[in-house]
Amino acid sequence: MDDLDYTSEEALEARLAELRQDHADFDAAIQALALSPLPDMMLIGRLKRKKLALKDEIARLEDMLTPDIIA
Structure with missing residues (x-):
């Protein structure tokens, strides 16, 4: 894991955006590999x-970013 400061909301949002992009990249790579003749x-x-x-x-x-809702 990176040495990011997870105490600030901005740092959490930035890391979250990075992880979402990585997740999408893995999804695209998996789909491309699955379509190859011999996956x-x-x-x-x-x-x-x-x-x-x-x-x-x-x-x-x-x-971490979503506050707990107490009903």
């Missing part, structure tokens, strides 16, 4: 796991 399923699997890890990190940051 490398091991590589696709690794990319999918990395994409899932990014999704988890995105959710964690979104939770």
Whole structure:
């Protein structure tokens, strides 16, 4: 993980935007590999796991940015 200052909302938003772009890049790469004549399923699997890890990190940051609502 980068040495970003996660205490400021701006830093969290910047990191979140970076992670969302990385997630989209992995998605595009996975789709391109899947369309190849002989897709490398091991590589696709690794990319999918990395994409899932990014999704988890995105959710964690979104939770940090969203205030808890007490009903």
